[in-house]
Amino acid sequence: MQVADMLKDGTKHFAGVHEAVLKNTDAAKKLAKITRTSLGPNGMNKMVINHLEKLFVTSDAATIMRELDVIHPAAKMLVMAAQQQEQELGDATNLVVVLAGEFLAKAEDLLLLGLHPSEIVSGYEKAGKKALDILESLVTHKVEDVRDKEQVSKVMQSAIGSHLYDFKDSIAPSVTDACILVCPKNQKNFVVDNVRVAKVVGGAISDTSVVKGFVLPRGAEGTIKHVKNAKVAVYAAGIDLGKTETKGTVLIKNADDLLNYSKGEEKEMEDIIKAIAETGVNVVVSGASVSDMALHFLERHGIMVVKVSSKFQLRRICKSVGATPIVKIGAPIQEELGTCDEVTVDEIGSTPCSIFRQQKEGSSIATLVVRGSTDNIMDDVERAIDDGVNVYKSICKDGRFVPGAGATEIELARQLMSFADSTPGLEQYAIRKYAEAYEVVPRTLAENSGCNAVEVISNLYAAHTKGSLSTGFDIESGEAVESEKLNVYDLLISKANAIRLATSTACTVLRVDQIIMSKPAGGPKPPKQGPMDADD
Numbered sequence: 001m002q003v004a005d006m007l008k009d010g011t012k013h014f015a016g017v018h019e020a021v022l023k024n025t026d027a028a029k030k031l032a033k034i035t036r037t038s039l040g041p042n043g044m045n046k047m048v049i050n051h052l053e054k055l056f057v058t059s060d061a062a063t064i065m066r067e068l069d070v071i072h073p074a075a076k077m078l079v080m081a082a083q084q085q086e087q088e089l090g091d092a093t094n095l096v097v098v099l100a101g102e103f104l105a106k107a108e109d110l111l112l113l114g115l116h117p118s119e120i121v122s123g124y125e126k127a128g129k130k131a132l133d134i135l136e137s138l139v140t141h142k143v144e145d146v147r148d149k150e151q152v153s154k155v156m157q158s159a160i161g162s163h164l165y166d167f168k169d170s171i172a173p174s175v176t177d178a179c180i181l182v183c184p185k186n187q188k189n190f191v192v193d194n195v196r197v198a199k200v201v202g203g204a205i206s207d208t209s210v211v212k213g214f215v216l217p218r219g220a221e222g223t224i225k226h227v228k229n230a231k232v233a234v235y236a237a238g239i240d241l242g243k244t245e246t247k248g249t250v251l252i253k254n255a256d257d258l259l260n261y262s263k264g265e266e267k268e269m270e271d272i273i274k275a276i277a278e279t280g281v282n283v284v285v286s287g288a289s290v291s292d293m294a295l296h297f298l299e300r301h302g303i304m305v306v307k308v309s310s311k312f313q314l315r316r317i318c319k320s321v322g323a324t325p326i327v328k329i330g331a332p333i334q335e336e337l338g339t340c341d342e343v344t345v346d347e348i349g350s351t352p353c354s355i356f357r358q359q360k361e362g363s364s365i366a367t368l369v370v371r372g373s374t375d376n377i378m379d380d381v382e383r384a385i386d387d388g389v390n391v392y393k394s395i396c397k398d399g400r401f402v403p404g405a406g407a408t409e410i411e412l413a414r415q416l417m418s419f420a421d422s423t424p425g426l427e428q429y430a431i432r433k434y435a436e437a438y439e440v441v442p443r444t445l446a447e448n449s450g451c452n453a454v455e456v457i458s459n460l461y462a463a464h465t466k467g468s469l470s471t472g473f474d475i476e477s478g479e480a481v482e483s484e485k486l487n488v489y490d491l492l493i494s495k496a497n498a499i500r501l502a503t504s505t506a507c508t509v510l511r512v513d514q515i516i517m518s519k520p521a522g523g524p525k526p527p528k529q530g531p532m533d534a535d536d
Contacts, residue, residue: 032101
């Protein structure tokens with residue numbers, strides 16, 4: 001009797017090395033192959049069309065993983081590891097997937113030689129711990145002051161250069177400026193969401209600029225376009241008189257009735273706007289519609305009106321100016337009002353943008369106005385900026401860096417090989433294969449740059465054996481060059497977390513010896529519970 005016979009009809013059952021373990025490693029290898037060619041500054045773009053027919057053209061592994069609908073359970077573990085890395089550190093997601101895929105590819109060779117999965121897992125776990133110890137000793141650079149633009153911009157170029165190599169010199173200083181502007185007194189409390197991105201079509205990527213405050217890519221409602229020393233009231237429910245729930249019929253018999261018909265409503269609206277104006281408010285932000293009558297009286301009292309359709313954007317404006325959203329229309333109390341040095345409507349390209357500019361020190365929000373010829377290009381710039389801001393957040397916690405450009409991986413491989421030679425038992429084979437897996441990073445960088453990978457790796461090993469531990473691969477010349485000269489650094493905590501996640505994912509996949517899959521339930525799939533706003 002088969003195992004499947006005692007389970008419900010349609011249940012699939014796989015067991016053993018060939019049916020379960022090798023199938024899982026093969027699926028993980030194939031997924032890693034997708035993102036591997038996107039590694040590094042010369043990484044290729046992927047064109048992904050998701051289930052909603054939205055097009056993504058990007059080399060960002062986090063986006064590729066999020067939009068691919070992976071259903072294989074083992075491959076899904078790699079996706080989850082990449083998402084974990086993205087949530088925790090926001091960088092090095094591709095490294096997690098590539099390393100985990102390579103660890104499993106190397107384990108496949110050992111399985112075919114006859115090693116038991118538990119021996120491989122034991123060797124991998126030992127090697128993983130040793131790799132993290134070695135990593136600590138490879139630190140070559142440290143950011144001492146997170147508010148020093150020169151120090152931060154230097155390391156920021158590596159994070160942004162992996163996505164936008166040609167524009168890293170112009171984007172990195174802007175991202176650094178934005179991060180320093182919103183950095184709180186206690187740097188460990190830095191919030192990534194305080195650096196906003198406003199995308200305006202037109203111009204070149206190099207035209208990207210920083211605004212101290214909040215930028216909304218739409219104009220003001222009335223004729224007032226500029227207010228200095230603004231007192232801001234934010235109404236979440238719009239500015240309009242409430243409608244009655246029941247329908248009524250009004251019979252008008254003469255001209256006087258017609259003239260007097262709307263006077264009561266006008267009087268009520270005028271009293272409300274007058275009460276708002278008397279509190280000193282000169283800018284009103286509305287989260288819903290603003291009636292023509294309300295706009296007329298607001299204009300008469302010299303109040304600027306900005307309409308915001310997204311409740312998320314409304315919250316961000318509240319945070320930027322320090323206001324409390326008001327639900328009921330009426331005169332606000334002083335505690336509910338926000339202040340802003342200047343609210344103005346500027347035309348960026350041909351798009352009118354409302355700018356809430358704060359001149360004071362320690363502004364709570366900074367906005368990067370991204371320019372570009374198409375939405376796809378600007379989306380890619382936004383992802384690069386997001387990586388840069390996440391790197392800054394990590395620097396606030398731990399500012400240590402290891403050499404980039406594949407130098408760290410080659411040194412890890414070299415030292416782990418020596419560790420394998422000194423380890424007794426069958427685990428040494430697993431540790432040796434684990435060490436070889438690290439060669440995938442410099443090999444991929446070389447392949448993506450069109451160089452001979454075997455030659456590049458042998459040159460790097462030769463340089464590291466001579467004692468030059470920070471020698472990496474220069475993608476422009478194809479030579480082995482010290483990473484300090486290339487100004488390429490990798491954040492220590494990102495690298496350490498990526499190695500930890502990749503090792504544990506590979507070990508988890510190798511520990512699976514049986515797969516039991518029930519027949520999928522019929523009917524429509526449950527909707528995905530995700531963020532309600534595209535910016536979140």
